[in-house]
Amino acid sequence: QLLKHISECFIKPKYEVHEAKQPYYLGPVDLAMLFAHYIQQGLLFTKPSNLGDEQFSIHELLQCLKKSLSLTLVHFYPLAGHLETQTDEEEGQKCLVFVDCNKGPGARFIHATLDMTISDILLPTDVPEVVQSFFDHDGAVNYDGHYRSLLTIKVTELLDGVFIGCSMNHALGDGTSYWHFWNVWSETHKAKLEESVPVLRMPIHDRWFPDGYGPPIFLPFTQPDDFVVSLHETPDQLRVRIFHFSSESIARLKSKANEETHNNNTTTRKISSFQALSALYWRSIIRALNLPHNQVTNCRLTTNNRHRLHPPLPKEYFGNCISALKTTTTVGELLEHDLGWAASLLHQSVINHGDKVVRDFINRWLKSPDIFKLEKLTDSYSVMMGSSPRFDMYGKEFGLGKAVAVRRGYADKFVGKVTCYPGYEGGGSVDLEICLTPDSMEALELDQEFMDNVSLFLKGYRIIE
Structure with a gap:
């Protein structure tokens, strides 16, 4: 149509x-x-x-x-x-x-x-x-x-x-x-x-x-x-699918990650729900990509820096105050260790990302201004997260009642891109939009660790398996 x-x-x-x-x-x-x-x-x-x-x-x-x-x-x-x-x-x-x-x-x-x-x-x-x-x-x-x-x-x-x-x-x-x-x-x-x-x-x-x-x-x-080259193409073959994680599933993931972190005797004190979920999709997508074990892989999380600056910027600051927080390991290390180990890596990256890191990055940029190139921020052996389940998307009404779904357009779709939304029912539930090639998506759909945490959600027209 x-x-x-x-x-x-x-x-x-x-x-x-x-x-x-x-x-x-x-x-x-x-x-x-x-x-x-x-x-x-x-x-x-x-x-x-x-x-x-x-x-x-x-x-x-x-x-x-x-x-x-x-x-x-x-x-x-x-x-x-x-x-x-x-x-x-x-x-x-x-x-x-x-x-x-x-x-x-x-x-x-x-x-x-x-x-x-x-x-x-x-x-x-x-x-x-x-x-x-x-x-x-x-x-x-x-x-x-x-x-x-x-x-x-x-x-x-x-x-x-x-x-x-x-x-x-x-x-x-x-x-x-x-x-x-x-x-x-x-x-x-x-x-x-x-x-x-x-x-x-x-x-x-x-x-x-x-x-x-x-x-x-x-x-x-x-x-x-x-410094500007238009990007008007996405891969010829790219599947885009949304996976739903209920609040109960997220809670189980968080508990599992924290228990495994404790068993690993790491110094990490508290894995957040978001870090546990990010560790899950990082491990699962990399497994689906079937990469060599010595390949370096990154998990990049789009991070709001307003509250990380000292003094902090107000939430109402209109502009860009973000960076792509990068956590790095090898495919072998990521897959040979458990969920808690991957979550603890992400947790440490978040802890380290404070005022000094943000200011150092911006000061380096100011000394040698450049324009972010997508190919420098992405690759075929990593994942990148955009958006946030913390954004109040379903609170927006225009005389039509509560929205039944959030969707996004063409922009920034590439292999390994993950976009996070709050789930329709709230309560800490999350929807992940994942972009992969058909073969890799099929492998993800057969990944037991990943699919065991994906929830069936039925609400009116909304059915996600």
Whole structure:
């Protein structure tokens, strides 16, 4: 089935924002993200049969979403702008990339339809490829924000559901910032007011820079081709499947990892649920990849650094404050030891990742600015985790009740990529979206240690085996 494009428009902040008249400078990690894909995640809702005494109207929903988005953009005004680059060749080969908050038509808003049902999306074993069409900016990198919208909302009407997909330029914010935007938009939409809604957690747009640096920060390039190469392809054969882990399964994993850690007489005191789960999928995916035992393997965890800095940055800091925390061993060591041993390695990496490590990394980058290249962060013998089960995804409502599923688009899909979501039922349950080649996915599905922890979850249309 092909998605049918119905209409589109652009949305600007409802009120003039004084701060938007100034250039909006990007921080160190923001600039390093210019090569990465947009963040593409969205929520699938059941289409209400009626709302009180009124019949559901997609037209009314779209109008309300546009109004609330316009109000929300008053607080998140950079998302309505465009990227701009100024070059300065007289003082060396360098350029300045920033956001012109008044340039461009605003955030893009698309309405589309698809003659499929929620069951068509959720019941197949693998995530259907059509889900990628629920998002704008397919294959775009953040630098493309010079001529593409920095934010697009795409509302796709299914026969019995509504999918709200959001594509946000990753150079402007990380997952924490992304879901903060969703939260404020949801609050604003529920309030149904014509004027700005009081926001409990206002985004903080003052960019953080280490002492002695910025703003602004110049990059040592004058041509985009010097540092940006578009990524428009995923592997020809890539299976994407979601595995569900109930809160009970997670608790058992945590208990097992801690017991094995104690038996191994390691110095690790407390393995977290997330570390135990990460150890499980690291071991299981590497086993499925069937690699030589002397091969070095890494587990990279996308880590929020706001609370790791001293003094810490507030949760409301809007921008990128993340890094890929890397834990390294060999395939042989990883598979010959138990779950607790792998979890203790991850635990130690998390403990070591404090203020000094974060600042040292950023200071090194500032002395020699570079753009993150996907091939430097990924390889065919490691795993990488994105997103977080701590993000409140299911708390977002738009007059449609609680979402029935979270799905993401084309962005950052490669062999060994794991994306973590909170489970629908809450309580510490987790969904893992895993990307592998068909042969490796089949091996993972036959992996006893992994599948013994995967849970059957049946909720309405949601069935994950």
